[in-house]
């Protein structure tokens with residue numbers, strides 16, 4: 001017949017009581033294991049682990065100590081007892097503590113009377129007024145690495161921690177360790193993500209400010225360089241052409257920066273304002289004129305005399321016109337012509353940029369508005385660019401409730417048109433569209 005640890009025979013009713021108790025503990029563990037795998041909040045997770053641990057092994061309290069990766073010592077990450085705040089301040093040395101012994105050996109340890117054990121680290125009890133009598137410590141192991149220790153303190157009911165307690169706490173610790181590691185990884189990932197978003201926002205702001213601030217002095221350089229080029233009697237022609245070419249490159253880079261910024265922010269909130277369309281077109285054309293003229297491209301403005309007021313995001317509409325002029329400039333050979341025109345179109349106003357350039361084949365006419373689409377293979381292409389200008393222009397125009405499209409005769413030239421809604425009643429012209 002089996003006997004208990006005092007030598008008394010174990011009766012059938014005692015056996016069945018133990019069995020029921022074991023089943024209850026196992027059921028509780030299954031429940032906890034489900035909760036552990038579904039909780040990613042570290043504080044909540046640690047509380048759940050210590051409370052269940054204390055309950056399952058019948059202990060007065062339980063604690064989790066984790067390794068401080070900077071100091072290599074252990075710190076209290078959670079505890080069921082009072083004085084939790086005091087505990088959080090305490091660093092437990094790996095050498096010279098029971099938790100440290102469990103941590104470095106990676107094996108469970110039961111100490112029935114800590115007063116008799118020289119490894120006991122008394123610093124904790126002194127600071128918390130908690131009297132530790134017995135300890136069961138098990139390692140928190142993730143694969144081969146120990147990340148901390150789960151401890152149950154003071155077995156209740158005047159008994160001692162037994163093998164069954166060791167088994168239960170170890171099983172719980174192995175699940176808890178994985179859950180803790182996952183929660184920590186999620187926390188780190190969230191932090192890294194937040195930091196990345198902050199940096200990304202900073203970068204976007206920096207690019208908008210930098211591209212805006214670069215544009216103004218560049219326009220002055222371009223303006224003066226082209227003026228000097230016109231005045232030149234022949235002795236500085238080459239040098240001035242070089243200045244113009246470099247400035248042109250810079251302008252394209254600035255436009256690409258603005259385009260990419262737009263793309264990365266996933267579009268922008270429109271800053272609606274009312275302005276005269278002709279002024280905006282004149283302004284952008286003026287910015288581009290030196291470059292266009294450096295390639296002997298004739299620029300014609302075909303604008304109606306009556307002022308047309310549109311309410312839209314001025315900077316974004318400028319970007320669209322700039323993108324169209326940039327393309328017209330790139331794809332039109334020397335001595336060509338570029339024309340900017342305005343006309344009414346199905347209740348809206350239509351702006352077109354027409355060039356006498358290389359043109360676009362019918363199968364490419366719609367595809368050019370796709371992101372990163374370029375007709376020329378990028379390996380052999382002569383023109384700069386990322387294949388973004390038109391797709392971004394399309395997004396901007398559609399955000400305004402307009403449309404953009406292209407018509408072309410290959411070898412003869414292209415016409416890009418976009419429309420913008422216009423409140424004819426509010427327009428300064430105060431005239432119906434037919435009189436434009």
Ligand code: ADP
Pocket residue numbers: 323327328331355357358359360368373374375376384385386387388389390391414
């Ligand atoms: P990219 O920066 O490459 O110019 P876009 O989106 O502005 O990007 O244009 C996409 C492609 O459409 C260009 O690479 C070019 O092949 C074609 N394209 C755009 N505008 C013109 C034009 N005016 N004449 C001929 N081809 C053009």
